[in-house]
Amino acid sequence: MTFSRRNFLAAGFFSSAVVLMDGCSLFGITTPIDTIRVLEKDLFSKAGALGIETGDYMHIIMHHSRISHADKTYIKNGVKWLNEVAIKKHKKSYTKLSITQREELLKEVVQTEWGDSFLYTIMGYLFEAMLGDPIYGGNNREAGWKWLAFEGGRPRPKEPFL
Amino acid sequence: MVDVCIVGSGAGGSPIAYELSRAGFSVVVLEKGKNYTEADFNKDELAVCRRDMFTPKLEDEFHIINEYQEDGSIKRYDGREYNWSFWNGNMVGGSSNLMSGYFHRLKPDDFRLKSRFGEIEGANVVDWPINYEELEPYYTKVEQVVGVSGKVVDHKHQEPRSTADFPYSELQTNGVTQWYDKACKTLGFDVMPTPRAILSQNALSRNGCYYSNFCGSYGCASGAKGSARAALLQKCDAKVITDAFVYKLESDGKRVTKAYYYTKLGIKHVVEAKIFVLAAQAIESSRLLLNSKSKFFPNGLANSSGEVGKNLIFSAGGSGSGRFVFEKLTQEQQKTLMQTGVFFNRSLQDWYAYEKDGKSYKGGTIDFLFEHQNIIPRVMKEVYDEDGNLLWGEALAKKVHKRLTQSRVLTFEVFNDWLPTDKCFVSVDSQAKDRWGVPVGVINLYGHKHDLEVGEFLAKKAVQVLKEMGAVEISYDISNAPPPNLVAGGCRFGKDAKTSVLDKNCKAHDLQNLYVTDASFMPTGGSVPYTWTIYANSFRVADKIKKELS
Numbered sequence: 038m039t040f041s042r043r044n045f046l047a048a049g050f051f052s053s054a055v056v057l058m059d060g061c062s063l064f065g066i067t068t069p070i071d072t073i074r075v076l077e078k079d080l081f082s083k084a085g086a087l088g089i090e091t092g093d094y095m096h097i098i099m100h101h102s103r104i105s106h107a108d109k110t111y112i113k114n115g116v117k118w119l120n121e122v123a124i125k126k127h128k129k130s131y132t133k134l135s136i137t138q139r140e141e142l143l144k145e146v147v148q149t150e151w152g153d154s155f156l157y158t159i160m161g162y163l164f165e166a167m168l169g170d171p172i173y174g175g176n177n178r179e180a181g182w183k184w185l186a187f188e189g190g191r192p193r194p195k196e197p198f199l
Numbered sequence: 200m201v202d203v204c205i206v207g208s209g210a211g212g213s214p215i216a217y218e219l220s221r222a223g224f225s226v227v228v229l230e231k232g233k234n235y236t237e238a239d240f241n242k243d244e245l246a247v248c249r250r251d252m253f254t255p256k257l258e259d260e261f262h263i264i265n266e267y268q269e270d271g272s273i274k275r276y277d278g279r280e281y282n283w284s285f286w287n288g289n290m291v292g293g294s295s296n297l298m299s300g301y302f303h304r305l306k307p308d309d310f311r312l313k314s315r316f317g318e319i320e321g322a323n324v325v326d327w328p329i330n331y332e333e334l335e336p337y338y339t340k341v342e343q344v345v346g347v348s349g350k351v352v353d354h355k356h357q358e359p360r361s362t363a364d365f366p367y368s369e370l371q372t373n374g375v376t377q378w379y380d381k382a383c384k385t386l387g388f389d390v391m392p393t394p395r396a397i398l399s400q401n402a403l404s405r406n407g408c409y410y411s412n413f414c415g416s417y418g419c420a421s422g423a424k425g426s427a428r429a430a431l432l433q434k435c436d437a438k439v440i441t442d443a444f445v446y447k448l449e450s451d452g453k454r455v456t457k458a459y460y461y462t463k464l465g466i467k468h469v470v471e472a473k474i475f476v477l478a479a480q481a482i483e484s485s486r487l488l489l490n491s492k493s494k495f496f497p498n499g500l501a502n503s504s505g506e507v508g509k510n511l512i513f514s515a516g517g518s519g520s521g522r523f524v525f526e527k528l529t530q531e532q533q534k535t536l537m538q539t540g541v542f543f544n545r546s547l548q549d550w551y552a553y554e555k556d557g558k559s560y561k562g563g564t565i566d567f568l569f570e571h572q573n574i575i576p577r578v579m580k581e582v583y584d585e586d587g588n589l590l591w592g593e594a595l596a597k598k599v600h601k602r603l604t605q606s607r608v609l610t611f612e613v614f615n616d617w618l619p620t621d622k623c624f625v626s627v628d629s630q631a632k633d634r635w636g637v638p639v640g641v642i643n644l645y646g647h648k649h650d651l652e653v654g655e656f657l658a659k660k661a662v663q664v665l666k667e668m669g670a671v672e673i674s675y676d677i678s679n680a681p682p683p684n685l686v687a688g689g690c691r692f693g694k695d696a697k698t699s700v701l702d703k704n705c706k707a708h709d710l711q712n713l714y715v716t717d718a719s720f721m722p723t724g725g726s727v728p729y730t731w732t733i734y735a736n737s738f739r740v741a742d743k744i745k746k747e748l749s
Contacts, residue, residue: 186603
C-alpha cells in the first residue's frame with residue numbers, strides 16, 4: 038500500500054492533536070505520528086540506514102479493525118506520557134530534544150513500568166513495518182529481510198489484509 | 200429436508216460430509232467462517248499471525264475464562280480484555296487448514312487408561328467404550344484418503360498396524376536430523392520420523408509439498424496439507440453454507456428437527472434434516488448444546504445426564520528449546536544448520552508408558568522441530584538483554600543480526616494426557632453475549648498436578664537429546680497453560696447414559712438422530728495431537744450413519 042495524500046488525510050485519528058500539559062497548564066500540542074517517527078529512529082536507526090521508513094506503517098495500525106480501540110488509545114497515551122516527561126525535564130516536547138537528551142530520556146523512562154511497556158509496544162510495530170511483507174509499505178525492496186538473510190514465505194500476498 | 204446437516208466443517212465434520220455425500224445422500228454443512236482455496240493462501244505474517252485474520256475479532260466473539268487458583272478461588276478473565284483467544288480457524292475446513300499436521304495414532308493403552316494405569320485421585324479417568332482394534336481400520340483410511348507421509352520404524356511403543364508402512368514416503372528433512380539421530384543412538388533412544396498429514400508427492404489430485412518454510416499456522420497454497428477442506432470437502436458434493444453461525448438446535452424430545460443459524464448480518468435461517476451432526480470444535484459444541492434449552496431438555500440439549508461440557512481436556516505438557524551457535528560448528532555444519540524449507544520431523548515415544556519408583560505412568564510424545572520461521576517474534580525475542588533490560592539502537596541491531604544469522608533454535612513440544620477433572624469444564628455465561636446476542640461459552644480451567652509431573656519427566660528426556668547434540672541455552676516450560684488448538688472432551692462417549700453424553704457410536708444417548716464427531720467425544724485425550732484420531736473416529740461414525748440411513 039502506498040501512502041497517498043488521500044490516505045493521509047483520512048488518517049484523522051492518528052494525525053489529531055495530543056494535548057501536552059506542563060503540570061496544570063497547557064504546554065502545547067503534538068501529533069502521535071511526529072513523536073513516533075522520531076522515537077522509532079531513536080530505537081532502531083538501522084531501519085533508516087537500510088532505506089526503510091517505518092513511521093507510515095503506524096497509520097495502518099491506527100486504522101486497522103484488528104487493532105483494538107484500547108490498543109490504539111494506549112499508543113496515543115504513550116506518546117502523551119513520553120512528551121510530558123520531556124517537558125517536565127527539559128521544557129521541550131520529545132521531538133525538539135537533542136539526540137543526547139532523547140537517549141537520556143529513553144534510559145530514564147525505560148526504568149518505569151509504563152515506559153518499558155510502551156517502548157516494547159512501539160518496537161513491535163516498528164519491526165512489523167521493517168520485516169513484514171513489503172506490500173505494507175515498509176521493508177523497502179525486502180531490505181529488512183536481506184539484512185537478516187531471511188527469505189519471505191511464498192506465495193507472497195497479492196494485496197494487503199484490510 | 201436434507202438427509203444430513205453438519206454443524207462445522209473441520210476434521211470432525213468433513214469425513215461425514217465426504218462419506219455420506221459420496222454415498223448419494225444429501226448433505227448440508229453449516230460453517231461460520233469463509234471459504235478459502237489454495238489460491239487464497241499466502242505467507243503474510245502480518246495478516247495471518249499478527250492480525251489473526253482467520254479467527255473472529257475478540258470484540259465480537261469471545262470466551263469467559265474461569266481459572267482455578269491454588270487457594271481454591273476462581274479468577275475470572277474476559278477474553279476481550281485480556282486478549283485471551285480460544286479460537287482457531289474459522290473457515291471451511293476449520294483449524295485443519297492451519298495445523299502443522301503432526302500425525303500420531305493413539306495407542307492401545309490410550310483406550311484403557313483406567314484399566315492399565317488405575318485411578319488417579321481427583322481425576323475422572325475412564326476406559327473408552329471402543330478399543331484400538333475398532334479404530335485401526337479408520338486410522339489406515341485417513342492415511343490413504345487424507346494422506347499421511349512418513350516411515351514406520353520399530354520401537355517399543357509402536358502401535359499395531361494393518362499395513363506395513365505409510366502410503367506416502369517421508370518428507371525431506373534438514374541435515375541436522377543426522378546430529379539428532381546420532382545423539383539418540385548414543386543415548387539409547389529410538390529414532391522415529393514424525394508422520395505428517397502432508398503429501399510428499401503429487402497424489403490424490405493434490406500437489407505435493409513445495410517446502411514453503413511456513414507450514415504451521417498458515418494455509419497451504421499447494422494442497423499438500425491434509426486439511427479437511429483440501430482432502431475431503433473439495434472432493435465431494437456436500438453443500439457447504441458459509442457465514443452460518445448455528446446458535447440453536449431444536450428438538451421434539453426424541454429427535455433434533457431444526458438447526459437455526461445467523462448470517463454475519465444477523466439474518467436467521469433454518470435447516471431441517473433427518474440426521475444432525477455436531478462438530479463445531481469441543482468448546483463451541485458444548486456451548487451450542489447448553490444454549491439449546493427446551494421444555495424437553497431444560498439443562499441443554501442431550502444433557503439429561505448433566506454431563507454436557509464436563510471433563511474438558513487439552514493437551515498437557517509444554518515446550519522447550521536449545522540453540523546451535525556458529526562458534527561451535529564447522530563451516531559445513533553452519534551451512535547445514537541454516538538450510539530452510541525442509542522439515543526436521545523427529546519424535547520420541549520411548550516413554551509413552553514408563554516405570555518410576557515402582558509405579559507405572561502413562562507418559563507421552565515429544566516432537567522436535569525448528570523454531571517457527573516467522574521473523575517478527577524471533578526478532579522481538581532479542582529486545583531484552585540477559586538482565587532483562589530493554590535494548591535499542593546499535594546494541595540491539597548487533598544482537599539481532601548475530602542471533603538470527605549465526606545461530607538457530609531447535610524446539611521440542613511435549614504432549615501428555617491432560618487428566619479430566621470436575622474442575623475443568625464448559626458452561627455458558629449468564630450475562631456475557633456475543634455479537635449475535637448469544638450467551639458466550641465459559642471455559643473453566645484446571646490442570647491436575649499429575650500432568651505437570653509427567654510433563655517434567657518427558658521434558659528432561661528432550662533436554663538430554665539437545666545437550667548431546669551440542670545445543671546451548673537449553674530451557675523448557677511445562678505448565679498447565681491450555682493450548683487453544685488442542686482441546687477435546689465435553690461430550691464424552693461411554694456405555695452408561697448416566698455418566699456420558701454419547702454412546703459408543705457418538706450418537707447422543709438422549710436423541711435418536713444427533714451425533715457429535717469433533718474431539719468432544721474423547722473421555723481421555725491420549726498423548727498426541729488429536730487431529731488424526733478426530734478424522735478416524737469421524738470416518739467410523741460415518742459408516743454407522745450410512746448404515747442407519749440405508
